[in-house]
Amino acid sequence: MADIQGTDRTGDADWAITDEEVVAFTSDLIRIDTTNRGGGDCRERPAAEYVAERLAEAGVEPTLLESAPGRTNVVARIPGSDPGAPGLLVHGHLDVVPADPAQWRVHPFSGEVRDGMVWGRGAVDMKNTNAMVLALVRAWGRTGRGPRRDVVVAFTADEEDSAAYGADWLVREHAGLFEGCTEGIGESGGYTFHAATPGGDPVRLYPIGAGERGSAWLRLTAHGTAGHGSKANPDNAVGELAAAVARIHRHRWPVRLTSTTRAAITEIAAALGRKVDLDAPGFSPELDIDPLLESLGAAGALVGSTLRNSANPTMLEAGYKVNVIPETATAGVDGRVVPGGEAEFASTMDELTGDRVAWEYAHHSVPLLSPVESPTFAAMRAALLAHDPDGQVVPVCLTGGTDAKQFSQLGITGYGFSPLRMPPGLDLAPLYHGVDERVPVDGLRFGARVLDRFLTTVE
Structure with missing residues (x-):
C-alpha cells in the first residue's frame, strides 16, 4: 500500500501539524457527549462551539444556527480559487447514537488513543470526518492554499434521528447559505473494504456512495x-x-436493479477478476442475483441490502x-x-x-441516485488512487440514509465520501452504531490527504 507520508500538495512539516490535529480533534469531539436519544433529546451545542472555535482560529467565519435550545448547527464558506466554478458542500453531523459504557472495553466518551486507534462513540460515525475537515481547513489557512471551488462546510444536528433540528431545518430556513452548491459529499464512502479474488489474492475496494435508499x-x-x-x-x-x-x-421483496447497483455489481466483480454481464440472455435477477453475490464473497455485502x-x-x-x-x-x-x-x-x-x-x-425521506460517470466521481476516484494506487474504487448505493437527502431538496447531488484507510481484519460496517467503535490513527491521516487532493482538484 502506498505510503501516506508526503504529498505533492503541501510540505511534510505542515502535514506533521495536520496529522497531530486530526487525531486530537477526533478525540476532543468524542469527549463531547452529543448522544441523540430521539424525540428532540440531544444537545449538540458544545460540539458546535468547539467546531466554530477551530474554524475561527483558521480565519474562517463560522455561523452558528440553533433550531431549538441546544440544537446547534455550524455553517461556513471557504472561497475557492476559481470564482466561476460551482460550489461544493461538505457536510457532517455532530450527534451520535447512544452507547452503554458497561459494554465497551474503553469508555465510549473517552476519546482514548490506544493501540493505534482512537476509541469512542462517533469515531467512525462521524466525528472522525468532522475532525479531518477541521484539520484540513486549518492547514489551508496556514499555507495559503485552498479549494478550487467554493466549499461550504456544514456541521449538522439531529442526523441520527430525523434531521428535523439539523439539515432539514437548514434547508427550509437557511437555504441561502448553500447558494451555488451543485454537489456535496458526506458520510459512508471512500473507506477500505478488504476482499479477495476467487484464488485468494487480497483486493482493497473503496466503495463510494452514489445513491441511497x-x-x-x-x-x-x-x-x-x-x-x-x-x-x-x-x-x-x-x-x-x-x-x-x-x-x-x-x-x-422483488429485485430492483438501479443504475448504481448495476455498476456496483459489475465493477466489484471486475475488481475481483470476474466478468459479469447483467444483460446476458437468460440472466434472471430474481433467480440469479443472490448466487452471483455469493460468488463475490465478502464483497457481496456491499450490494446485498440495496437490491430491494x-x-x-x-x-x-x-x-x-x-x-x-x-x-x-x-x-x-x-x-x-x-x-x-x-x-x-x-x-x-x-x-x-x-x-x-x-x-x-x-418519517419519510426520498431515495437518491447520483451519476457515476461524472467529473466529481472521477475526482474522488483519482484522489483515492493517488494515495493507494493498488486500490479499486467502486460505486455503491447506501443501504440507509444521510443528510444528503435533505440537501437534495436544494438541487445538490450527494455522494458518500468520507475517506478512511482500514487495516485488514477491522471491518468498518460493524463499527457503525456498534460496541467498541474505533478508528485507526493512520486511517485518519490517510483520509485527510485524500480529502485535500479531492477538494483542491475537483472541477
Whole structure:
C-alpha cells in the first residue's frame, strides 16, 4: 500500500501539524457527549462551539444556527480559487447514537488513543470526518492554499434521528447559505473494504456512495373492541396487528436493479477478476442475483441490502394488563426504499396490512441516485488512487440514509465520501452504531490527504 507520508500538495512539516490535529480533534469531539436519544433529546451545542472555535482560529467565519435550545448547527464558506466554478458542500453531523459504557472495553466518551486507534462513540460515525475537515481547513489557512471551488462546510444536528433540528431545518430556513452548491459529499464512502479474488489474492475496494435508499419509517395502528381477556373476542386489535406484522416480516421483496447497483455489481466483480454481464440472455435477477453475490464473497455485502425495498418490524405496543383486551395496538416498521421503488413500497404495504390495519409514515425521506460517470466521481476516484494506487474504487448505493437527502431538496447531488484507510481484519460496517467503535490513527491521516487532493482538484 502506498505510503501516506508526503504529498505533492503541501510540505511534510505542515502535514506533521495536520496529522497531530486530526487525531486530537477526533478525540476532543468524542469527549463531547452529543448522544441523540430521539424525540428532540440531544444537545449538540458544545460540539458546535468547539467546531466554530477551530474554524475561527483558521480565519474562517463560522455561523452558528440553533433550531431549538441546544440544537446547534455550524455553517461556513471557504472561497475557492476559481470564482466561476460551482460550489461544493461538505457536510457532517455532530450527534451520535447512544452507547452503554458497561459494554465497551474503553469508555465510549473517552476519546482514548490506544493501540493505534482512537476509541469512542462517533469515531467512525462521524466525528472522525468532522475532525479531518477541521484539520484540513486549518492547514489551508496556514499555507495559503485552498479549494478550487467554493466549499461550504456544514456541521449538522439531529442526523441520527430525523434531521428535523439539523439539515432539514437548514434547508427550509437557511437555504441561502448553500447558494451555488451543485454537489456535496458526506458520510459512508471512500473507506477500505478488504476482499479477495476467487484464488485468494487480497483486493482493497473503496466503495463510494452514489445513491441511497429512501427512509420509510412507519407507524401501524389496529383498532378493535376492548374487553375482558377471558371472553371470546374476534375483533381483537392485537391479533389483527400481529397478523399484519407477520405478513410484513415474511414478505419477499422483488429485485430492483438501479443504475448504481448495476455498476456496483459489475465493477466489484471486475475488481475481483470476474466478468459479469447483467444483460446476458437468460440472466434472471430474481433467480440469479443472490448466487452471483455469493460468488463475490465478502464483497457481496456491499450490494446485498440495496437490491430491494425492505420493511423490518421493530416495535410493538399494546395493552396495559394481561386480562384486558386493548382497543388499540401499534407497531413500528423500518422501511427502506430503492430509487424508483416508492410506488411499489406503498402499494405493497397497503396489501400486507390489509383492511384492519392502517399505516402512515412516521418519517419519510426520498431515495437518491447520483451519476457515476461524472467529473466529481472521477475526482474522488483519482484522489483515492493517488494515495493507494493498488486500490479499486467502486460505486455503491447506501443501504440507509444521510443528510444528503435533505440537501437534495436544494438541487445538490450527494455522494458518500468520507475517506478512511482500514487495516485488514477491522471491518468498518460493524463499527457503525456498534460496541467498541474505533478508528485507526493512520486511517485518519490517510483520509485527510485524500480529502485535500479531492477538494483542491475537483472541477
